[in-house]
Amino acid sequence: MKLDRRGFLGAGVAAAATLSAPMVLGAAHGKPRVVVVGGGAGGATAARYIAKDSGGAIDVVLIEPSRTYYTCFFSNLYLGGYRDMASLGHSYGAMAAQGVNVVHDWAIGVDRDAKTVALAGGGSIPYDKLILSPGIDFRDGAVQGWDVSAQNAMPHAYKAGSQTELLRAQMESMPQGGTYAMVAPPNPFRCPPGPYERISMVAHYFKENNPTVKILIFDPKAGFSKQALFEDGWTRHYAGMVEWISPDFGGAVDEVRPGSMEVVADGEVVKVDVCNVIPAMKAGRIADLAGVTNDAGWAPVNPHTMATRADENIYVLGDSAQQGDMPKSGFSANSQAKVCANAVRGELTGSTVFPARFSNTCWSLLDTNDGVKVGASYEATDEKITKTSGFISQVGEDAATREATYGESVGWYDGITADMFG
Template identity: 55%
Template sequence: MRLTRRTVMAAGAGAAGLLAAPAVFGQGRPHVVVIGGGAGGASVARGLALASAGAIEVTLVEANPRYTTCFFSNLYLGGLRPIESLQFSYDGLTAAGVTVIHDLATGIDRGARTVALAGGAVLGYDRLVLAPGIDFVEGAVPGWTLDQADVMPHAYKAGPQTDLLRRMVEAMPEGGLFVMVAPPNPYRCPPAPYERACMIAHLLTQTNPTAKIMILDPKDRYSKQTLFENGWLKHYGGMIEWVNPEFGGADVEVRPETMEVLIEGEAQPVDVCNVIPAQKAGRIAEIAGVTDDSGWAPIRPDSLRSAIDPMVWVLGDAAQAAEMPKSAVAAHSQAGVVVASLLGELTGASVPPPLFVNTCWSALAPGDSIKLGGAYAPGYDRITQTGSFISRPDETEDERRLTYEEAFAWYDTLTAEIFG
């Protein structure tokens, strides 16, 4: 049985189950398969379908029928956004001409140019785009595995984990202790753990003002550090404590069964523990054989083409993008470069010089946000930063409120461009 767009969309998430045996799909047009429906992958799929005007067949493989954005999920934790406002369907991609298959990619044969799906189907491709996001490094935090994520959640893949962490914070006893185990570099969205501390502190000021937050950090410094620490002092007094490696932040073990954290061997009882482990490229990139010893996928800086396989492109959090941070804006920016590269290769369209940008907004409190960003360009062997900006510590309340409002406008604009 040949799986068509009609059968895929009619059956939705169960489409793969229609196949009694594996089938290889063939197309007369060049076929690009995109794996991963987040900011990077969905942007490539929709952008390529629209830009090629039907000249390229585009298939998106994404396990989840609705996408919950990691970006802005901290605002849900702070009580500033409902979770529903962070969730998007893929109807806009279907309307743009993308074949959307809700299934899990489980194998890639780069020699045969095929993708195996959990439901039994096999997709043939002419070019492959990987945007699988992140996975966690096993054993990165002693005592913690994904099996303990229902006790000590990571909430670094938005969705049920985000909701779980919020409910845990709301259920903390009066004067309780929230501990975050921060990740080492590199990881998804460098300022996000510290914005999360702000948002959880904001929620606690409304419900549990004597509670405390402790951040155990293996890093000596972190993104927007001065701005965050000024914000913590201004809005939350002594509620938030940052513990760096000098004071034990890098020597941490967790005991989910007893709800304890060991800091340099000394046990600390906790009420909620948010473990954000070390990260690597999403599993399918490793299965495809396009990652290296770093755990990330090396790419060619001018196109995001894999440095290992010229028929594969990798973007977003999974890519080893050198000086570009791992963020939604960065992934969306990279998607434009990937689309141009694929159009040039498959249709002969002219390819403009690649230019990458990033901006990251972080909420300190309602009406008070900060931002940083930069411009990037391909160098000889890596993407390099060519310019930057960051909020000033002495900005006025009006300036900060404008940045706060700008972040909401950015979110609406970006998600409309990604999901249609």
């Protein structure tokens, strides 16, 4: 978190807004109310846009337990040593100052008939429209031997913050020439290039600090996002360090043993020093509790508005949504939030609703000043969000192009976080 004067003052405003929440919540003065659960790329953006664009005509409440939000995007750059953790932290102060009522609490239930959200701290908040943007949770039993009680021995580091710091600390205390393992997730999962950018950043760290380390990726998938670009980058920058093990070659993990730091794959026991387990994912728990998810664990939505198929007054954004062709990314969630905000505002105040349009770009860093990107445009059809066209960086681009791409990603980070948090 940048602790400049503005941030500091803003944080004060946020605290004030939180303290006065019960009173404010008790008196909406007949204004329609939107409750947003989850203050990440989807929820923070939606809350801010509805408050900003309705000019006070809609009462906006954001429920988010964290006072400082650490972005998952760019947290790999922290592992690589390119960013410090503070630079990934953002407060809700500016958003509170812009009219969003920020409530730091957990949403623990949704009563769809009464249209209320229950809070862990007690009480409940009525809503006219409810927007859920809770990110991801992990599937129970997805990796035999691993559950959250094992996440200190084998961190997932797939929700940014203390888990990310833990993984970095384990990297720092690796024995010389040790073995670093990643258990990669099956589709669909948050940030498709994320695990492989992470490998690049981990390899960058070890190349500088512990160059004989061996990095293994156990992957249940036969392929992955930007694969040619990543594999080319690993060959050029980290020759001999990184081994990607596809399911055909024993990448499907039977079991992990956090106690003895072992990975069992294809019947073979591999002793490792650090093990980053990224389990299979599902929608954030509150989407489940609201009853808007399907058997696959995700919340199907109407692509024109992001309203759930199950309940027209509940919307789901970002990673938790099953929307069609968009990857689960912060950029996607931010893009979906704007479509949703426009639709919700239209329903509650009669403002003009423009046709949905979506875009996404994912930048990844391979090594210093070697950035790559993939992106696409999307439109809403009745069935799903449909990709209309896309682009991807090419293997063999010159160094200037790659450096410019990295520079662009840094600009994007500042842009999207300003857009999310105000």
